[in-house]
Amino acid sequence: MDNVIRAIGDRAFSQRISRRSVLGAMMAAGVGVLTACGRTGEMAANVAPDGQLEDKLNIYTWGDYDDPEVLRAFSDRYDVVLQVDSYGSNEELMAKLGASRGTSGYDIVCPTDLEIPQLVENNLIQKLDMSLIPNFDTIDAAFKSQQHDPNDEYSIIKAWGTTGFVYDVQAISEELTSWEDFIRVAQDQASGATLLLEDPWEVVSIGLAAKGYDLNSSDEGELEEAREIVVEQIAPHVRAYASTVSTPMIQGGFKLLQAFNGDARQGFLEVSDPERWKYVFPTPTANLWTDTWCLATGAPHPDAAHEFINYIIAPEQATVEADYIGYSTGSKVFNDPDIEEQYDYPDLIFPDAEIVDRLTPSMRLGGEQTRVDIFTAAQVRSGS
Structure with a gap:
């Protein structure tokens, strides 16, 4: 599973593109497939007839904004082919979703918090099924019920x-x-x-x-x-x-x-x-600012999308993500003051x-x- 395509090559030999970096091209992360690993128990309405998650997931996010190893691990565990395309500004995201009107093909998008009301008003994102995201309980209360989404219906913090x-x-x-x-x-x-x-x-x-x-x-x-x-x-x-x-x-x-x-x-x-x-x-x-996980209107793989969000906000992934992107993910795990010792320049991640x-x-x-x-x-x- 070595075919995760980075924005500018390997991390050790390049300058990473930031969450705000203007990126003209798309980044396709063709994260591979191993053995089937379908979810058991209660399934959402969009789960495939054989009880497995959909086999694809399309994410539209800021450039180089997730650890490729975390993406690869999700793909391997759930047998989902992951494609990650990147944008360089909220305006670019809004234009893409606005032009497609529910036919963009994307499942998950990652707008900044101030864009949420406008996205909701224009029906460009849809409500999350929070019953499929039990790890929402691991998010610190400080990042819940925010002004942009007071009832925690449309978004979950990705990073701040x-x-x-x-x-x-x-x-x-x-x-x-x-x-x-x-x-x-x-x-x-x-x-x-x-x-x-x-x-x-x-x-x-x-x-x-x-x-x-x-x-x-x-x-x-x-x-x-x-x-x-x-x-x-x-x-x-x-x-x-x-x-x-x-x-x-x-x-x-x-x-x-x-x-x-x-x-x-x-x-x-x-x-x-x-x-x-x-x-x-x-x-x-x-x-x-807060960037968020949201479900795009017309998402073709909604169950895989919910599973991904639930997976990536879990404490195990939250700690890895914070190190890679350099921002706190809002997880309760960071309430432990000793955790800062795991990171270089922790004062820049945790003001x-x-x-x-x-x-x-x-x-x-x-x-x-x-x-x-x-x-x-x-x-x-x-x-x-």
Whole structure:
């Protein structure tokens, strides 16, 4: 079973594509078949007549966002051929599902939490049968009954993370702790060597946070103040916009990089001189995002989909997944403080409670087009 196709080859010899990485091509993971291993006991209505799960499962998710060994183990155990295609943004996912209207052929999709209400409203995802996912009990209560799905009907947490920045401590002579520090140093010691995320919400949030405003603000006056910071103060000093920082950290040429915590951890694991870099969970706030497991409307293999979700959220898989992707999966298993000792750079996977308490969950409250306009103007100002 060696035919799991990775986005850029073997993990030991390549820079992994992050959960936010823009991926144009699809990643087909043709995870092989061994002996039949049908589920016994009560079956859902879509189980094949012989009592086995459907023999295929199609997943549409962020690039390189699951450990191939975990996928292979599921395929081997349940005799299911697994195909994994990847997207680079929630917008790409929404467009695919919206165009197909229930005929995409995908069973499982992995949108970010703020997209759930819109997906439900447009009938692009369907309710989960929670009786087929008993391992939902292993999910920490903090990640249940969230605003995007208050009754836990449509989604289950896949991973959660936040946004901050990495800086080169050899090139920047002061300790950085805030978004105000980020803005100031971008114009000075890191001018021409700053990287911003390829994400309008995240980039505009730098300006909103620095001014002490709600990151979800739809107030045009506040967004205009953020525009001045992003477009006029930061953008002229930005060298690139990207969705992952590990490759830029390795290749060099950058001193200050806006980054997701798990992606930054991957950079620390891959660079030859990790002591040169420091990750900051900046004050006063930053995004708290959650990616989720959902069942696509028209899923052709719903029983296999439920079995997969139940399998991958179990504690045994949750711990492996967290190490591979660099983000906590929301499992109760992580409530044991000793478990952090199993991981490299555990502080990047499991931020302290003091940090989590000041984060802001992203929501759609208006102003989305303004954010896109600000981001576009920033890219033009940067010459990107």
